[in-house]
Ligand SMILES: Nc1ncnc2c1ncn2[C@@H]1O[C@H](COP(=O)(O)OP(=O)(O)OP(=O)(O)O)[C@@H](O)[C@H]1O
């Protein structure tokens with residue numbers, strides 16, 4: 001079988017809250033193959049965001065390992081880690097867009113593909129915004145966009161560097177259910193038509209039901225896996 005795009009082995013994360021240890025992850029083993037579409041479900045505090053941060057190399061595990069395309073992330077230098085991170089697209093619950101930049105500007109700014117000049121960057125940003133259905137909103141700043149439109153800018157931005165996979169933390173957490181449905185459709189299309197590997201943390205059954213696979217986390221462990 002091909003090397004998984006991401007694999008976690010006995011992943012543990014203990015946060016220290018003063019002197020009190022909080023065991024956010026208690027030995028998580030997860031494999032994600034290229035082209036997969038995985039939902040991570042679970043109650044608040046079960047460790048979903050912590051797991052996503054480890055997978056995205058945004059934070060280091062206390063124990064265990066994360067392999068990104070077969071490479072042990074803990075063996076990478078800071079520079080190599082930054083490079084690895086650029087290959088991952090992140091979509092956060094609260095969009096995290098830069099207010100003073102337009103939709104186009106937000107997407108362009110993230111682009112770090114070597115050798116891509118200014119014009120090409122702009123062209124690519126426009127293509128990505130078109131992909132997410134924002135052709136007519138490129139010159140709007142975040143404050144001039146609806147919640148769903150902002151989330152779509154965030155998705156376009158996450159795709160800016162041709163990521164190997166997309167990590168999304170509650171992408172529909174702050175938008176109404178109709179807009180959420182549109183985002184779900186968009187994400188599904190990215191997976192089906194463009195082959196983007198997607199890992200999404202969600203409380204939203206509607207999203208979970210559209211994915212290929214779901215895992216359920218409780219108290220820092222995966223307790224159930226299901227293929228849809
Ligand atoms: N920086 C931190 N310091 C101490 N404890 C933390 C820290 N971050 C998270 N925790 C604790 O770790 C546990 C897992 O948190 P995490 O954010 O991963 O949960 P979650 O499943 O994403 O929850 P939610 O659905 O509410 O976003 C929680 O008990 C939380 O209180």
Ligand SMILES: [Mg+2]
Pocket residue numbers: 048049050169
């Ligand atoms: Mg969370």
